[in-house]
Amino acid sequence: MEAVAVVGASLAGLHAARALRIEGFAGRIVVVDADRHDPYDRPPLSKQFLAGTWDRDRLTLAPVREELDLDWRLGRRATALDAGRRSVTLDDGEVLAVDGVVVATGTAARRLPGTDGIAGVHVVRTLDDAVALRADLDAGARRVVVVGAGFIGAEVAATCRGLGVDVTMVEALATPFERVLGPAVGSVLADVHRDHGVDLRAGVGVAGIDGAGRVEQVRLSDGAVVEADVVVVGIGVVPATDWLEGSGLTVDDGIVVDETLLAAPGVVAAGDIARWPSARYGEALRVEHWDMAIAMGEAAARRLLVPSHGSPAVFDHLPWFWSDQYDRKIQLAGRAGADHAVEVVVGSVEERRFVALYGRDGRVDGVLGMNRPRHVMQLRALADERVAWDEGLARARALG
């Protein structure tokens, strides 16, 4: 193999490029990304960068500053992939003829239908998104409506409250985070936001956004009207697979890869965009976590180097994520959901410093902590090994 194209220079793509070098690949690595900025870390966009406590330089991803001998194509969009010929076409007509391709174009933020062209309506996915939102806040926005109480929305709400801005958070589910963390933990998080002065409207949708050129109010499905200077939409993401039409890859809510992250001979995918069959859970997973993007990028790079660097390895990294909201840190190792059993094993919900185990089918599926990083790390093995539920409870309580 002499040349590799890495399409998508965010976390998964950059760590794939770095791993190629660490594994000794000395050929050409072309790194493409539609975003014109030096690749940056996304988690601070809704927190430290939005709050103004971190500047842009601090967001630059570490591999950018390393001597990885990368051939950059920033601000250039890949428009087509021919998996059979292993060629990538860019928006300016350049064709990259390579031996290996890492597809890591990630996801794009979903937008509210009918809001194009209304100033003051934001998503937070890219650096430019965060700069634009920050500019509206700096210009004196006093009333923010957050649509969608997912992790991005909740973090933006927390940051805005920290800036002294009024926040109304609108969530379609009866309890925020109900689908991903279950109603019990979801209601704890809802209370954290209420206690910080967020006007939480749960169980309602958005009927429309009104304003003459610029947002003035948000109409809710229950008939309520909320005045707004700024709207932040956090209703999830969609895999950025448009450019892969006709590529020969299988696209089904992401790129379908095998258990070694191979999408086609010489083509691997990593990060938010890749859907792989998880042996751990017996189903195909597409995970949008920071830590997973790094693990997948590294594994995909090694897969690309087979057979010159070993044999294919099965990818089954344990999901893990964190979210910081106000002074609370939520971490989850494994997985959780509305249909899981939930048991607090360390600390208490009342002090908002606890560990909860999530169980399904008689086994531990997830370890969730609120302000308990040590315990989450010490107990993550319960989710990793999916130990029997009773044994997991006993081991966790012994630690607490």
Next chain:
Amino acid sequence: MRVVVDFDLCESNAVCMGIVPEVFEVRDDDFLYVLQEEPAEELRPKIEEAVRRCPKQAISIEG
């Protein structure tokens, strides 16, 4: 080899502790403690992994 943590950046996610518990420990006060500032050379690959996986890029290796 010397392990250096930028405690202004560290926010105690404890990822490093999950990878190299011999070197990194987050205690009940939620602060990270470096148990060995000059760990044995054979720990280098795991420490390098901890450097890569730190959500705040707060760890570095000198030497």
